[in-house]
Amino acid sequence: MTGISKSFFGVKVLDHVDLSVRPGEVHALLGENGAGKSTLMNILAGVYHRDAGQVVFQGKPLENTTVHSSEEAGIAFVHQELNLFNDLRVYENVFLRKEIVRPFGVLAKKEMIRRTRELMRQLGVDINPSDMVSELDTSKKQQLEIAKALFAKAELIILDEPTTSLNSDEIDILFGLVDRLKAQGKSFIFISHKMQEVFRIADRFTVLRNGQLIHTGDIRDVDPTQVARMMVGSQYTDQSVYEARELGEVVLETRRLSGEGFHEVDLSIRRGEIVGFTGLKGAGISELFATIFGVLPIKSGQLLLFGQEMKGNSVRQAMRSRLSMIAANRKENSIIPDFSLLENFYVSEHRLSSKRPLIAVKGELRRYKTHRDALSIRANSAFDMITSLSGGNQQKVILARWLNTQADILLLDNPTQGIDVGSKAEIYGLIQQLALSGKTILVNTLEIPEIMKMADRCVVFYHGRVHSILQRDEIAEERVMIAATNAIKSEVHA
Ligand SMILES: Nc1ncnc2c1ncn2[C@@H]1O[C@H](COP(=O)(O)OP(=O)(O)OP(=O)(O)O)[C@@H](O)[C@H]1O
Numbered sequence: 001m002t003g004i005s006k007s008f009f010g011v012k013v014l015d016h017v018d019l020s021v022r023p024g025e026v027h028a029l030l031g032e033n034g035a036g037k038s039t040l041m042n043i044l045a046g047v048y049h050r051d052a053g054q055v056v057f058q059g060k061p062l063e064n065t066t067v068h069s070s071e072e073a074g075i076a077f078v079h080q081e082l083n084l085f086n087d088l089r090v091y092e093n094v095f096l097r098k099e100i101v102r103p104f105g106v107l108a109k110k111e112m113i114r115r116t117r118e119l120m121r122q123l124g125v126d127i128n129p130s131d132m133v134s135e136l137d138t139s140k141k142q143q144l145e146i147a148k149a150l151f152a153k154a155e156l157i158i159l160d161e162p163t164t165s166l167n168s169d170e171i172d173i174l175f176g177l178v179d180r181l182k183a184q185g186k187s188f189i190f191i192s193h194k195m196q197e198v199f200r201i202a203d204r205f206t207v208l209r210n211g212q213l214i215h216t217g218d219i220r221d222v223d224p225t226q227v228a229r230m231m232v233g234s235q236y237t238d239q240s241v242y243e244a245r246e247l248g249e250v251v252l253e254t255r256r257l258s259g260e261g262f263h264e265v266d267l268s269i270r271r272g273e274i275v276g277f278t279g280l281k282g283a284g285i286s287e288l289f290a291t292i293f294g295v296l297p298i299k300s301g302q303l304l305l306f307g308q309e310m311k312g313n314s315v316r317q318a319m320r321s322r323l324s325m326i327a328a329n330r331k332e333n334s335i336i337p338d339f340s341l342l343e344n345f346y347v348s349e350h351r352l353s354s355k356r357p358l359i360a361v362k363g364e365l366r367r368y369k370t371h372r373d374a375l376s377i378r379a380n381s382a383f384d385m386i387t388s389l390s391g392g393n394q395q396k397v398i399l400a401r402w403l404n405t406q407a408d409i410l411l412l413d414n415p416t417q418g419i420d421v422g423s424k425a426e427i428y429g430l431i432q433q434l435a436l437s438g439k440t441i442l443v444n445t446l447e448i449p450e451i452m453k454m455a456d457r458c459v460v461f462y463h464g465r466v467h468s469i470l471q472r473d474e475i476a477e478e479r480v481m482i483a484a485t486n487a488i489k490s491e492v493h494a
């Protein structure tokens with residue numbers, strides 16, 4: 001791609017950008033939220049038309065690219081927000097628009113199932129062709145997207161933040177697949193805000209900032225701090241934001257609490273405390289958060305909020321008890337795609353304050369602007385559709401939504417998904433400020449450094465149970481990993 005430019009409504013988001021990818025390489029495309037990464041990929045894949053520039057793929061120029069023609073040429077795009085049909089079966093997704101049709105328009109269902117099974121077998125992916133896509137977890141959906149791309153004979157596969165809702169075993173599976181395909185000469189463009197992953201999988205990299213090309217080179221020649229600096233400009237720092245605080249009374253307590261996916265959890269969390277939670281696949285933390293927030297039912301045991309037992313828990317009751325929660329998977333659980341940014345922002349707070357049946361746009365706008373500035377949300381107008389925002393900026397709107405309810409206890413499940421390194425540091429600072437002002441924060445994350453930067457304690461789950469609870473001075477990456485994989489015996493239930 002050479003000299004690619006693109007504007008939306010007169011705002012230039014790509015300015016003469018070049019990008020080149022070689023056969024059999026993984027090329028990392030890096031940059032802050034809103035830098036233009038997804039837009040550049042949307043141009044390559046024919047979703048958007050470029051205003052200027054050339055695209056040449058395998059020696060052939062691509063003109064007036066459409067989604068169909070780029071696919072035909074051998075380019076597959078696994079979107080930041082996955083694009084499968086939940087209400088169709090796996091094989092139906094694979095064969096979408098490529099159905100095998102027998103005379104009289106009869107679909108060759110058995111044949112399509114057989115070929116899908118064969119495809120999954122070749123890729124070493126464990127997915128049943130007849131399953132409904134809605135029943136697959138995010139990791140399986142990710143694998144299915146890649147399988148679909150390969151089925152369409154793609155030579156270049158674009159992965160736009162493929163790991164944001166995957167845990168570490170699932171990431172290993174994905175990277176194993178990428179490695180095997182790379183060895184067969186397939187190329188990848190890999191977008192991620194997780195430096196560790198970039199350095200593990202990429203051969204070369206390109207950095208964009210404000211729609212401009214900043215640098216392109218070999219990943220061997222740089223270190224993560226240098227790359228982060230290229231992304232955000234010079235002011236990047238990666239320091240811990242932790243400040244010791246006076247903790248208050250116990251505000252959240254669980255007594256042998258069991259629910260879907262977790263068992264007999266005993267926790268006691270104080271006002272002003274920041275508690276990091278982590279664990280591997282099926283550890284049960286998301287389910288615990290969802291149960292505390294009233295999304296999933298309590299099976300047995302007790303949940304106490306501010307000293308009061310919650311019976312027959314519900315989201316309404318949780319919100320009224322001054323809880324808020326950011327769910328793990330933005331697209332499926334948080335974004336309302338048909339709403340504007342502003343509407344997405346105020347829905348929760350408005351639901352809570354039944355005293356105001358009508359929506360006073362001016363007031364909502366004022367509240368939104370305070371959060372926009374605190375979180376540096378990048379958007380043209382509050383009335384834009386949420387889907388026109390870059391992924392990281394959508395996530396910030398969701399954060400703003402739940403900060404706006406002024407809750408005293410915040411359950412944050414993977415809150416920095418898709419957020420760039422610079423903004424992540426700002427969000428850690430913000431969480432610290434909230435704790436200083438007496439809010440209690442529970443964060444579920446797979447990134448242990450994230451916990452080390454801000455948490456008072458770290459709760460490690462293993463197979464639905466609390467394995468260990470580490471105090472701040474005991475939190476170290478290796479120690480947490482050992483607990484999360486149960487490499488040493490539980491320190492709590494021993
Ligand atoms: N359909 C659209 N309409 C209007 N503006 C858009 C549209 N798509 C993207 N933009 C704008 O273009 C800019 C670049 O967005 P893009 O999605 O390419 O960023 P990104 O680098 O992928 O960021 P992130 O890391 O947050 O995903 C943003 O300011 C975004 O709001």
Ligand SMILES: [Mg+2]
Pocket residue numbers: 037038039080160390391392
């Ligand atoms: Mg993006």
